[in-house]
Amino acid sequence: MFLSFQSTYLGVTFDRRQTWKPHIAQAETKARRKLAILRKLAGTTWGANEKILKTVYQGTIRPHLEYGSTAWSTSAKTNLQTLDRVQNQALRLITGAMKSTPIKEMEKLTTIQPLCQRREAKTMVQAEKLKCLPDHPMKHRLSNLTKNRLKRSSFVHESKRLSRQYREVLPQNTLPLTQEEEETPKATEKPGIQICTSVPHVTSGEDQNDTARQALTLALIDEQYPKEAWIHVYTDGSATNAVLNGGAGILIQFPGGHTATSSVATGKHCTNYNAEAEALMQAASFVQDSADPCYQVVFLSDALSVLQALENDKLPQLAKALQMVRQTRRVVLQWIPAHCGIPGNERADELAKEGAVEDQPENSVSFSEQKTIIKALMRPRTNRDDYHTMSREQQVNLIRLRTGHNRLNAHMNRKFKLAPSPTCACGQEDQTAEHILQRCPLLDEERKEVWPSPTPLQTKLYGSRQELEKTTTFITSAGLIV
Incomplete structure (x- = not known):
């Protein structure tokens, strides 16, 4: 029987078999401890907006989930999923979305990358840096054939896989780091x-x-x-x-x-x-x-x-x-x-x-240029959305209306079985965001007061700030809780 052996070096915990499970468990514990900061900053009807909450998450919580990731990114999928769950919980706190809201919808709205994509980008950057160091022993390992005696993946396996995947869009000629270091003028x-x-x-x-x-x-x-x-x-x-x-x-x-x-x-x-x-x-x-x-x-x-x-x-x-x-x-x-x-x-x-x-x-690039290109390729595209300028309560209402994961009867009945029926009180249709914003006869007066002329659902949910404010005003005046 082997005694468990762990050693921490520069903040990374090594175990006997290098499964990285102890390190990932410690990272999860530290990150979850700081999630309390987000909970204290915002509720569903009060508190800091998405921009502030996102800054807090990226500055104080996510670094714990990523430190040393180029070493342990090939850990077992079940280990990495524990970190993903921390980010998923943070996304719900940042957006005020319900627990059933799809993760991709929250990532798209907040432009927060999945942790797996960020780990891939860090692996690619580290591999390119090693390739730019002429005398580094890892340069030869990354250039030569890979030994496949073990079924487990490794940093070399992963970096070569990513290199093949992005071969068409990444520069193939990177200058050695020694050629970048020129004397700066006084x-x-x-x-x-x-x-x-x-x-x-x-x-x-x-x-x-x-x-x-x-x-x-x-x-x-x-x-x-x-x-x-x-x-x-x-x-x-x-x-x-x-x-x-x-x-x-x-x-x-x-x-x-x-x-x-x-x-x-x-x-x-x-x-x-x-x-x-x-x-x-x-x-x-x-x-x-x-x-x-x-x-x-x-x-x-x-x-x-x-x-x-x-x-x-x-x-x-x-x-x-x-x-x-x-x-x-x-x-x-x-x-x-x-x-x-x-x-x-x-x-x-x-x-x-x-x-x-x-x-x-065809041009050779420096390591700093290669690093910029890799990050730009992995970075999510952002679109102008006045949602980000709204107050906390308005943002929560909007994301719940947009995704359909809200407290209206249709979702509460079908997803959680907490409503006796998906039908609206008007008895004509299921109570969905589209129904209450566009057709519910019980809300005709409130709707005409906010929108005197017919307005498409797309405009009400994704339009300008003025249109979004009208939508949140309608929800408040109608006495609805979404």
Whole structure:
């Protein structure tokens, strides 16, 4: 008889047979302990909205469910399901949905990925990192044939399976990490290059509309960079689904009134970030070769992350290209808000999209780019839904009406057998969300007061904020509990 043996190293518990069951049990216990935070923050008619609850879950509970997952992701399915049940319970608390609500519906509404997908993404990222380390012993194991003497899966088996699954969409050539580590330029190597990452009085919140952003930005450009003395260089980058078929767009407006444009394909596997950086690189080269050196030049870009990276010395090649321009003229990089009607920015965006549809060269990517591409491929798509701006009580009512898993007679009778009949009190149909919102004769007066003209069910449940508020107002005025 063997004595049980467990050892904890860097927060991961190893057992004798490496089933990972003790570690997963500990992770579940820690996560369930913190689920109490969500329960204290919201009920079905009061409390924090979905955005706050989602932030609490992702910041304090989910890390316990994922720590060290690249090591134990091949554990038995029954072990992993214990963690899935914790997330499922958190989804019900976040949305206020009933216990019978399908998990996929809650995941779709909250854009919270299933834990299995996140574990796959972490496994792929870890495998790519190991492949980028030339002297790491795991690089050879991932490259050579896999030994299959044991029936149990392993990290190597799983990473190879995922590599085959995503072969068509992932770059096959990743640069070694040693080639990424270039010397960053010192602050003294870029004197006079001014980087402005804001426009006075322009905010990113919903309280400021596009017209206001446009007016404030155009006023800044006219005052600080008049066309008579400055070369205006608008740049933009684009990539399909943020990771494929990159394009760079450049619009240069010279003081004499003439303009120059350029569209460049930046690679089959290219992120928006890299396309934006490449657009600035190409623009700097173009200005250096063709512009009159007596004029100052301002690069106008909506790529805030690129400008911040340049400010922090994280883009040495771009810094070097701009320094070459700085040798003959004053250089300023100015951030501008995107998609608010600034003519130069809109034109650069069109040029970037033109570059994205050109023939794309096969390009090698860095590990950081590969990591971004993997995460983008696994990330759920988000759609604009005013549901997320509603109060807690309104959100609970809406998800229950949308999914059909609610306290109306039809569901309570068929699913839980807690209602004597699925029929509505009117006696004409089953009491469903569609019936009470569209046809129930007992609610005609309340319905006409909220919706004087006929309104489709789709609009009532998935329309604008104003329409959603009408729906929740109707439920309250009708005295219904859903």
